[in-house]
Amino acid sequence: MGRRPCCSKEGLNRGAWTALEDKILTAYIKAHGEGKWRNLPKRAGDFTRPFSLFSSLDSVMLMLICFMLCLGLKRCGKSCRLRWLNYLRPDIKRGNISVDEEELIIRLHKLLGNRWSLIAGRLPGRTDNEIKNYWNTTLVKKANAQSTSPQSKTNPPNRSKQPKNSATVGHHQVIRTKASRCTKVMVSLGSRPQRPQTQPLKLNEVPTPTNLNTTQLQQSDVSLAFRRGNGQELQAFDERDTSQFLNIDSYNFQSRNRPDDLQVDHDEYNKNVDAPVRATNLEEEQMFNDWINAGTSLEDNATLDLEAIASLLEAEDWPY
């Protein structure tokens, strides 16, 4: 008996998500929270069953909704997770990446390489996928354009001939890493970094080269160490000279081990350095209301108390 596949690919929807699927997924996660992705599609289908309890719904509309939804969310759990994390999450920032963000991405990329999740962790509201796409479509070209000499313009590099595990971006050699989870950054603080008195950071703002007082950080005694999961230190990152971190152009990141082994503990990091404020309950509430007020024909026929459905879903056994 081998390992169960991630999900049966037969009978599953693929490709772009519909607005309806988004709403089912959002409502499910609103009720149950994130996680259990594997079982989500099935239970998201179950989600529709309590609809039958609402006699105030127009019966034809109710039948239509049940017909559309009762078959379940025909998506792989993995696909659900990706859709939620990269698109539906309430704290996602949409819109163009600002110049500041772009500079930060470039610097962090020089420091961390293709560790998109780590880079995304320093850009509130941005997803690793978004940053990865932005890098691959926009920043690679910019970096190449900056470093390409007239001679190399006449002989553009043949990407297909590059080693598969490496790529050249600008004058930097980027080592392509295998996918590995980065869960730990160990941060030891001799003294907490002080924010500038004159320009306190706003909510949702994280230290960046532009909003952080470099001088004050330089005076602090912060050290950032990359460690393996077992705690073995790989590279002490002494921020007594924080300018190295903030001006990563000049920082030559080196690990005594393969970069694949780097792990970063965001929780520990955030304990010591003010974390960006996460999505507020207010935003979640707004998202929930958005769904209720969304342009589905549902609202035309009845007012559906989704809060009641959510609480109903909390019950293990449904009354039918």
Place this chain on the structure above:
DNA sequence: AATTGCTACAACCGCAAGTCC
């Protein structure tokens, strides 16, 4: 108007770490 080429980005895939039993 039709075709082609390019770009941006959403979605998929395989792998590996972490967790559970």
Place this chain on the structure above:
DNA sequence: GGGACTTGCGGTTGTAGCAAT
């Protein structure tokens, strides 16, 4: 301790939309 399972990650692919021809 080991196998099954879940989750997270980075690389890659597919495709919608737009511009150029």
